[in-house]
Amino acid sequence: MKIIFAGTPHFAASALAGLLREHQIVAVLTQPDRPAGRGMQLAASPVKQLALQHNLPVLQPATLKTAEVQREIAALDADVMVVAAYGLILPQAVLQIPRYGCLNIHASLLPRWRGAAPVQRAILAGDTETGITIMQMDEGLDTGAMLLRHVCRIAPEDTAQTLHDKLAELGAGSILEALRLLQEQRLTPVKQDDAAATYAAKLLKSEGKIDWRQDAQQIERAVRAFNPFPVCHADFNGAVIKIWQATLIRQQGEAGAVLAVDKRGITVACGNDALRLEVLQRPGGKAQPAAQFLQAVPVRPGDGFS
Numbered sequence: 001m002k003i004i005f006a007g008t009p010h011f012a013a014s015a016l017a018g019l020l021r022e023h024q025i026v027a028v029l030t031q032p033d034r035p036a037g038r039g040m041q042l043a044a045s046p047v048k049q050l051a052l053q054h055n056l057p058v059l060q061p062a063t064l065k066t067a068e069v070q071r072e073i074a075a076l077d078a079d080v081m082v083v084a085a086y087g088l089i090l091p092q093a094v095l096q097i098p099r100y101g102c103l104n105i106h107a108s109l110l111p112r113w114r115g116a117a118p119v120q121r122a123i124l125a126g127d128t129e130t131g132i133t134i135m136q137m138d139e140g141l142d143t144g145a146m147l148l149r150h151v152c153r154i155a156p157e158d159t160a161q162t163l164h165d166k167l168a169e170l171g172a173g174s175i176l177e178a179l180r181l182l183q184e185q186r187l188t189p190v191k192q193d194d195a196a197a198t199y200a201a202k203l204l205k206s207e208g209k210i211d212w213r214q215d216a217q218q219i220e221r222a223v224r225a226f227n228p229f230p231v232c233h234a235d236f237n238g239a240v241i242k243i244w245q246a247t248l249i250r251q252q253g254e255a256g257a258v259l260a261v262d263k264r265g266i267t268v269a270c271g272n273d274a275l276r277l278e279v280l281q282r283p284g285g286k287a288q289p290a291a292q293f294l295q296a297v298p299v300r301p302g303d304g305f306s
Contacts, residue, residue: 001179002026004073004081004098005047011168012084013046015105018172019082020054023179026076027057029064031087064094073097080182082175083137092139100182102137105171107164108200109133109149111192114142115200119167120160122200123225126217129153130163132171134178136189143197145189148178159227203230210234210243212256212305216273220248223275231281234305236297241305244287245279258303263291266299 005016006029019025028051036043044052051058061069070093078098083090084105095102108118110133115121122130134148150173152166181187208230210219223232223246232243234256246265253259253269260267265276281287282297 001079001183002077003179004029004076004078005051005084006030006081006086006088006090006102007047007084008045008087009085010046011107011164011171012086012105013050014168015082015084015172015175016047016050018176019179022176025051025054025056026078027059027073029059029061029073029086029088032060032062061088064088065091070094070097080179082179084171084175090137095137095139103147103175103178103182104135104137104142104144105175106133106135106142107167107171109151110135110142110146111194111197113200114197116202118200119164120200120203120225121198122154123158123160123163124221126221127154130167132167132174134174143192143194145191147187147189148174148181150174157224159224161228205230208232210305212268213271216248216270216275219270219275220246236299236303236305239283239297241297242281242287243277243279244281246275246277249274249276256305258299258301258305260301261294261299263294265290266294268305 001023003019003023003025004027005019005025007016008031028047030045030047033042033044048058073094074097080100081098081102083102090102109131113121129151131149131151133146135144135146138144150170152170154163208226210232223243226232227244233240249267251259251267251274255269255271257269258266259269259274265278267274267276278290279287280290280293
């Protein structure tokens, strides 16, 4: 099939790599280059980098709402547009351009977790499974008819990064399956149950600040959900300490108080139960196992995180 691909981050690049093996990509749409890194130099998105490696035409409009951009897309004469974490709204005029419309690869089992951060919100909520939904796009926010769904188990140790990687692979396979079924006219659209919908709001940096008065289980989920962004953190002796990995401990104490310290980690009391902080990062340093972290930052029972 002649496909326009629209996507930006690594999640989308995995799908593009799969499509390149079986279909003709007539053009790639991706976000404009953004400043990145310590030098804040303009950097191409993972999707653009992959597209350039395969000599694909790349379009980077700031919006898809102009008549000029819409004419450019129409001139590509595509069968379908595949969209994965693109980051721009597709107006109705664009949705209608390809013969078979626009198919979205969404990283949840719709209608649960519509929106920008479905992977992180699923972990934070304590969900035991998520998945991929291939959806026929409409003008709403992830409200279109479902064409294909595949379940992915959320392991107790999954972080947002590890779950993202599983879903990226599953998404790549799912869109190839959906396109084969589309060509065979064997895709059956299923309307979403709007009453069962939940919203996965965009992540905010402020969400990473730990409130030790919360239940330890909820904080442990946040540590995994916010790894690698925005990363959970707490104050210790005036320094902001990032927490990359933690384990639930059945122990009680005053919220924020250090209950125990050993080479396995720093046990801190929460509103209910406690957390053993196992991988930490001090300002200006790298993420380290607790045994190494403690060599640079002395922590003793009776100390407190605020």
